[in-house]
Amino acid sequence: MTTATRTGHAPPAPLRARRPLRPARVVLHVFLAAVAIGWLFPILWAVLTSLRSYEYTAVHGYVSLGGWTLDNYLTAWRTAEFGRHLLNSVYITVPAVLLTLLLASCVAFVIARFSWKANLVLLGLFTAANLLPQQALLIPLFRLFTQVPLPAFMSDSELLYDSYWGLILVNVAFQCGFCVFVLSNYMKALPRDLYEAAMVDGASIWRQYWQVTMPLCRPALAALATLEVTWIYNEFFWATVLMRTGDKFPVTSSLNNLRGEFFTDNNLVSAGSVLVAIPTLVIFFLLQRQFVRGLTLGASKG
């Protein structure tokens, strides 16, 4: 675009609105459309299926139209008790995200602002933990959790196992690595002068962290919070293996309630999946900007 202005004899802006249609451009757009449809197709298919009655699709097959109904949504909501399980998801997600961000920002602050020998090792440790396959830790964690007692007022299981506390801890532990990595890179990019000025004014370390760094990190924290809410909300594995009481399952695990012992109504499961996906979609559309920023955050070191 700028090349036109540089050559000097570019026509005024309104006149150069249409560019000639080149084959490469056509190919590009066909490709983009195909990819977009490829990504959207499963979701649209699920939505379409969820709006049709099982009786109709059983007779006419899924490649047909008709049998429209909203009953699947009502049934899914009721049989899988999504109301209760969504609340369970909130119990796990909200504290886990807040705790992750708090702890990660503390570590990131130290890594970014103080130069001491273990700095790189510390960052490496947190990042490496990210690469560890979670499933490999199942047995040790499971045994650990069945050995750690909790007082009865914290969990009726009286153990870390089968308690919200345990799930929150697991999620915090697994998400901290990524957040530390992102936040420390972000904090390193903050101007040093600020801290020098703060120190001259006699601000303590805590103050430098809480009142100087944290407000400046707001965009990074917002982006991370968006990502983390989605990830922790979507988390399914730990919630299935470290929970024993069906009523305490978060909404992702309780989606299984829609599968029958012998018979699974796929239309009903589709409706349930759409319901479960809605909160993530809402978060995404509300905080789209943060979301996209979150993806590139920490990619470059300021």
Added chain:
Amino acid sequence: MSRPRSHAEYLSRLVPPSVAGLRRRSLLAGAAGGGVLLGTGLLAGCGDADPEGSGSTTVSLGSNQSDPKPKEVTAKVMDGFRASSGITVAVNTVDHNTFQENINNYLQGKPDDVFMWFAGYRMRFFAGRGLAADLSDVWSGLSGMSDAFRKASTGDDGKQYFVPSSYYPWAVFYRKSVWQQYGYQVPKTLGELTTLAAEMKKDGLSPIAFADKDGWPAMGTFDILNLRINGYQFHIDLMAGKESWTSGKVRTVFDTWRGLLPLHQPDSLGRTWQEAAQSLQQKKSGMYLLGLFVAQQFRDDEQDDLDFFTFPEIDPAVGAKALDAPIDGYMMARRPKAEDNARKLLAYVGSKAAADIVVKNDPSTLVANSEADTSGYTALQRKAAELVGSATEIAQFLDRDTRPDFASTVIIPALQQFIREPADIDGLTTSIENQKKSIFTD
């Protein structure tokens, strides 16, 4: 994960060797932490916030009955228990598939006092690992349980670990209206079955509906052919890894099956059992070998049109008296928090009173207790109960009668391969035998 080299290694993977130690240590930790936990172990009750002291009026139950109807029936049975004993049951319902996949974790973690499970190898396995409690004393108080059910509830050590509550048979289902229309007769022998199927083909029906997309329905066909050709004991020994898959006996089973395959619905690997059942319901197929749950695919007004017969005799010396009838029931955790209440609950769920409640509320299942008032049964249920009652032996279905890893990693792909290429029986049986040797190694 690599395949375990030995039986012991396999078991050690399922049950970490440190479990025993773990329990001891966690008990100590519990004692240090609160002291309260010492007496009762770590098996705290579920769901309710009752203090330990009031444990005498509660008991917890882990339930896999997550489908709406069975869930409701379970709740009614538990209400009945509360009314008769004053003990409240805290039911922890986990969906059927998750419950099954998590059973190892569940039993080693902090299981409910009583939990629902299956008879057969799957029960004996956990009983053998010491993860379930001996229920012989509950059994001595039970009446109305047949010997076949007692046998199915007994562990390898001769003690009972399981209280059966309900079951369903596998049989060949058909629509009476279709059979009347064409004048078909129930076949008594394999020859008659083949003749009948050929007739159906002529009449434009798929003779035998068939589906194996999910992998397990074909096990039913294998089981029944094996039971008819080689008998019950061979089935049990084959499933326990004691008999060879390359033997002539197994080859005969596959050979017979190969002869029947052209009479089955083609392209079965891309079909779910629901779709196969619907072809029966839509009168496109003549008959279908499946469990009683096939009725779920029929509308209420079609239920009376559904009938069945047991798979016909193949070898007169073996007869046609054995069948697959998976039994569901209850077991007790190794260290229940409220043991007395748990035993009371188990005695209740095996009793006539509980069976009566089930009969009254659920038309899709049969109750184990023979003293139950079965006047509420539908014609189909009554016939199914008679069929199982007259059975000399009850098998539990292939995947309940053998090791889970053998059933899912060896048998499912093998049967699917057989359906795809029925010609190579030698190659197939050799491959199963080789894989079997690496799984059953003791």
